[in-house]
Amino acid sequence: xxxxSCVFVPVVxxxxxxxxxxxxxxxxxxxxxxxVLLFIVLIAACTGIVGFFIFSGWxxxxxxxxxxxxxxxxxxxxxxxxxxxxxxxxxxEVYKDQIEKGVIDMGxxxxxxxxxxxxxxxxxxxxxxxxxxxxxxxxxGARRNPQNEIxxxxxxxxTGGASWYYSLSENYNAGELAVKAGIFDPRTRDWYxxxxxxxKTAFSPVYKHFIMPDLTVSAAAPITESxxxxxxxxxxxxxxxxxxxxxxxxxxxxxxxxVIVEKGSGFLIGNxxxxxxFETLPDGTVRRLTLADxxxxxxxxxxxIHETExxxxxxxxxxxxxxIVHFNGFHREGIDWLVLFALxxxxxxxxxxxxxxxxxxxxxxxxxxxxxxxxxxxNVLMGPMEDLVLAAESLSSGDLSRRAEVxxxxxxxxxxxxxxxxxxxxxxxxxxxxxxxKERTAELEERNRELVxxxxxxxxxxxxxxxxxxxxxxxxxxxxxxxxxxxxxGYGSFQDLAGKNMHFLIHYASSDGSLMDEKECxxxxxxxxxxxxxxxxxxxxxxxxxxxxxxxxxxxxxxxGEIVGAVITFTDNTxxxxxxxxxxxxxxxxxLTGLYNRTFFEEELKRLDREENxxxxxxxxxxxxxxxxxxxxxxxxxxxxxxxxAEALKKACRKDDVIARVGGDEFTIIxxxxxxxxxxxxxxxxxxxxxxxxxxxxxxxxxxxYAVKDAPGEPAEETVKDAEEAMYKRKSLTRKAVGSExxxxxxxxxxxxxxxxxxxxxxxxxxxxxxxxxxxMSETEIRKLKDAGYLHDxxxxxxxxxxxxxGDELQLLERYLDREMAQHPVAGFRILxxxxxxxxxxxxxxxxxxxxxxxxxxRGIKGEEIPLMGRIxxxxxxxxxxxxxxxxxxxxxxxxxxxxxxxxxxxxxxGIADILVSMAMDAK
Numbered sequence: 063x064x065x066x067s068c069v070f071v072p073v074v075x076x077x078x079x080x081x082x083x084x085x086x087x088x089x090x091x092x093x094x095x096x097x098v099l100l101f102i103v104l105i106a107a108c109t110g111i112v113g114f115f116i117f118s119g120w121x122x123x124x125x126x127x128x129x130x131x132x133x134x135x136x137x138x139x140x141x142x143x144x145x146x147x148x149x150x151x152x153x154x155e156v157y158k159d160q161i162e163k164g165v166i167d168m169g170x171x172x173x174x175x176x177x178x179x180x181x182x183x184x185x186x187x188x189x190x191x192x193x194x195x196x197x198x199x200x201x202x203g204a205r206r207n208p209q210n211e212i213x214x215x216x217x218x219x220x221t222g223g224a225s226w227y228y229s230l231s232e233n234y235n236a237g238e239l240a241v242k243a244g245i246f247d248p249r250t251r252d253w254y255x256x257x258x259x260x261x262k263t264a265f266s267p268v269y270k271h272f273i274m275p276d277l278t279v280s281a282a283a284p285i286t287e288s289x290x291x292x293x294x295x296x297x298x299x300x301x302x303x304x305x306x307x308x309x310x311x312x313x314x315x316x317x318x319x320x321v322i323v324e325k326g327s328g329f330l331i332g333n334x335x336x337x338x339x340f341e342t343l344p345d346g347t348v349r350r351l352t353l354a355d356x357x358x359x360x361x362x363x364x365x366x367i368h369e370t371e372x373x374x375x376x377x378x379x380x381x382x383x384x385x386i387v388h389f390n391g392f393h394r395e396g397i398d399w400l401v402l403f404a405l406x407x408x409x410x411x412x413x414x415x416x417x418x419x420x421x422x423x424x425x426x427x428x429x430x431x432x433x434x435x436x437x438x439x440x441n442v443l444m445g446p447m448e449d450l451v452l453a454a455e456s457l458s459s460g461d462l463s464r465r466a467e468v469x470x471x472x473x474x475x476x477x478x479x480x481x482x483x484x485x486x487x488x489x490x491x492x493x494x495x496x497x498x499x500k501e502r503t504a505e506l507e508e509r510n511r512e513l514v515x516x517x518x519x520x521x522x523x524x525x526x527x528x529x530x531x532x533x534x535x536x537x538x539x540x541x542x543x544x545x546x547x548x549x550x551x552g553y554g555s556f557q558d559l560a561g562k563n564m565h566f567l568i569h570y571a572s573s574d575g576s577l578m579d580e581k582e583c584x585x586x587x588x589x590x591x592x593x594x595x596x597x598x599x600x601x602x603x604x605x606x607x608x609x610x611x612x613x614x615x616x617x618x619x620x621x622x623g624e625i626v627g628a629v630i631t632f633t634d635n636t637x638x639x640x641x642x643x644x645x646x647x648x649x650x651x652x653x654l655t656g657l658y659n660r661t662f663f664e665e666e667l668k669r670l671d672r673e674e675n676x677x678x679x680x681x682x683x684x685x686x687x688x689x690x691x692x693x694x695x696x697x698x699x700x701x702x703x704x705x706x707x708a709e710a711l712k713k714a715c716r717k718d719d720v721i722a723r724v725g726g727d728e729f730t731i732i733x734x735x736x737x738x739x740x741x742x743x744x745x746x747x748x749x750x751x752x753x754x755x756x757x758x759x760x761x762x763x764x765x766x767x768y769a770v771k772d773a774p775g776e777p778a779e780e781t782v783k784d785a786e787e788a789m790y791k792r793k794s795l796t797r798k799a800v801g802s803e804x805x806x807x808x809x810x811x812x813x814x815x816x817x818x819x820x821x822x823x824x825x826x827x828x829x830x831x832x833x834x835x836x837x838x839m840s841e842t843e844i845r846k847l848k849d850a851g852y853l854h855d856x857x858x859x860x861x862x863x864x865x866x867x868x869g870d871e872l873q874l875l876e877r878y879l880d881r882e883m884a885q886h887p888v889a890g891f892r893i894l895x896x897x898x899x900x901x902x903x904x905x906x907x908x909x910x911x912x913x914x915x916x917x918x919x920x921r922g923i924k925g926e927e928i929p930l931m932g933r934i935x936x937x938x939x940x941x942x943x944x945x946x947x948x949x950x951x952x953x954x955x956x957x958x959x960x961x962x963x964x965x966x967x968x969x970x971x972x973g974i975a976d977i978l979v980s981m982a983m984d985a986k
């Protein structure tokens with residue numbers, strides 16, 4: 063029995079332990095299951111609550127977000143339109159005042175063409191053309207042709223009232239004729255009428271361009287004289303096709319719709335729907351489209367709501383769902399547009415629904431996966447963890463011989479195997495450390511080779527750059543330089559610069575040679591401040607001692623938050639500086655004479671209006687005969703007269719005197735520290751120098767007056783006015799003498815060209831007196847006929863000597879029919895019409911080749927339509943030719959009488975012909 067008992071007790075004891083372990087495992091499993099279940103429920107509940115709040119918030123903010131986005135996009139559209147429309151208004155604001163002050167002379171063809179071309183070259187965005195229309199119907203400017211090339215435009219008498227376009231020459235003047243467009247009168251255009259009617263800068267109504275298939279809007283500004291007289295209208299014209307592309311670009315980014323319409327009319331200005339804003343009808347006219355033309359009924363509905371309720375944001379619906387439409391008004395003088403942008407609400411709700419479905423799926427998968435992982439972790443990981451911990455502790459203490467027990471081929475088992483494998487590898491690494499060091503060394507060498515390759519590649523990139531690039535350390539010493547840098551500075555290799563202080567080598571002085579301290583160097587200032595800088599007006603010095611105009615940028619280099627040096631890039635700024643100097647010169651100089659212009663004169667007058675310059679004298683001069691020269695000999699001769707006048711002024715004035723051309727024929731001179739006596743002497747020298755100037759048959763002269771400011775108080779502008787008034791007084795006193803001198807000079811020049819013309823003038827004067835006496839005219843009328851006979855051919859001064867001198871007197875009548883010769887009555891009219899003493903002779907000179915039967919020239923009038931003086935001169939011309947023939951024996955007396963009778967009633971007034979017959983019969 064004892065033996066049996068001894069065996070039984072252990073067995074019972076073992077059974078009880080197994081039973082207790084099983085109960086404990088059962089409890090552990092129950093607790094784990096409840097914990098896993100609670101964990102799953104908690105995850106699901108949190109996911110649901112968070113999802114509810116997130117999605118409900120999204121839904122509640124959808125409408126507000128859509129409206130805000132629609133407003134933001136509309137603001138961007140408004141800004142784009144404002145930027146586009148500000149271009150022409152800005153151009154007019156800049157140049158209107160310059161034209162009215164005479165800085166830009168619309169009468170100077172070369173200056174005018176360069177002005178219009180330069181404005182188009184400067185403003186490349188949106189500006190189609192820039193033009194000036196005068197009150198006489200002339201039209202000048204520049205435009206971009208369909209190839210985006212700039213062309214010069216002319217429309218005046220020389221083009222017959224049509225618009226002719228010329229290619230742009232190298233000096234920005236008209237080149238070859240490119241296009242002859244149709245008849246065009248700017249005064250009939252809406253932009254001209256709008257500016258003229260309002261008397262200020264305004265935009266015209268939108269109109270169809272008369273050449274291009276596009277809508278156009280013009281900004282226009284009236285140009286007036288100082289007295290308020292309208293000279294014309296300056297216009298800047300832009301096409302509206304770019305508005306469509308801008309709307310498509312902005313609206314397309316947000317998947318919305320944008321439209322611009324005119325308030326009141328509802329006409330379309332632009333849209334993002336890819337639809338036209340107008341249509342061309344079969345008869346060639348244009349019909350503007352509106353929203354009511356079926357473009358979009360929803361937008362039309364939104365406009366009506368906006369107009370009736372005044373809301374800036376409107377919610378409407380179509381078959382695709384609700385839309386938020388935002389409105390914005392665009393107003394300028396002459397423009398009243400409405401900008402609207404429509405955005406669909408479903409751009410946000412569609413994404414919300416997609417996110418809800420996707421999020422719900424992810425939440426379900428996450429809960430399922432969490433349940434599985436929690437269950438596995440609870441059942442599998444608890445057992446072998448202790449052994450893994452012990453093995454890990456042994457490894458961490460340095461015992462590489464300890465291995466973890468691998469109980470199962472699961473995650474813990476794999477962790478145990480990995481841990482064991484790691485221990486074995488550590489042992490192997492310790493045993494083969496030398497081999498590993500060799501391998502790492504080889505890898506390091508490969509990395510070094512890659513680094514060298516990368517450096518060479520970087521150097522190749524830097525050397526390929528057109529800009530000069532060099533680097534400096536914190537002390538200003540050169541660390542690298544590319545090929546462009548070496549070439550521009552004249553160095554053969556980087557070794558010439560390496561380690562040298564770049565300030566003392568290339569940046570030590572200004573262009574005038576004055577030394578620049580290192581503390582004042584902007585590169586070093588940038589380095590010390592840690593901020594980049596850009597400079598455009600300094601020089602770098604080359605190796606040969608010459609300097610190079612440069613534009614450079616300097617940016618500090620940082621490493622670990624500290625400045626270690628800087629990188630400087632630079633370009634050759636020589637040409638740009640020359641261009642800038644040229645622009646500055648053109649800004650303050652008259653491009654024809656080289657003198658200063660009105661802008662410089664006004665600024666210099668303010669600068670010199672100081673007590674140290676007193677007495678400050680002003681000379682005002684007005685050139686005589688410029689209009690005569692332009693009208694008779696052309697603008698080329700007029701330009702030559704202005705150039706020679708400028709040279710005469712320079713010779714007469716002192717070195718420090720400021721000479722300016724302030725108008726077409728007006729000059730002003732500022733004379734600092736000049737008394738009235740000296741000013742009077744300089745005026746005398748000016749008149750003396752002008753007496754030596756002669757252009758063609760015009761002897762130059764100028765009326766000058768002066769005034770002196772000798773104390774502070776009254777502004778210098780009043781001194782200018784006093785000088786101008788003094789000039790006009792002198793001009794009034796010498797007007798007749800100047801005119802008489804000009805007439806005498808022209809006649810003397812004509813007679814020098816051809817002595818026969820002098821004999822003809824004297825003979826005509828005598829014959830006209832005889833005809834006047836035969837007609838029993840008063841002595842006053844006879845004296846007028848005497849002068850008319852002498853001056854009737856003054857217009858021949860425009861003819862070349864070979865035309866004047868060809869043939870003998872018998873060919874006189876035939877030569878009058880020559881095309882060149884036929885111009886002299888018009889020229890004579892222009893000359894005589896410019897002077898008071900010859901004003902009543904101009905009509906006679908103009909008509910002295912008109913025939914009684916209407917076959918004459920230049921107007922082809924007949925009978926008593928021809929002024930009496932013209933008929934008398936015509937008869938005297940005929941009689942003089944017959945007298946010459948009688949003197950030479952070419953005609954007998956009876957033949958001469960018959961010749962006069964033949965012309966009676968054809969070329970000659972019958973009454974005057976009868977007088978000529980009597981004179982011929984009485985002649986010896």
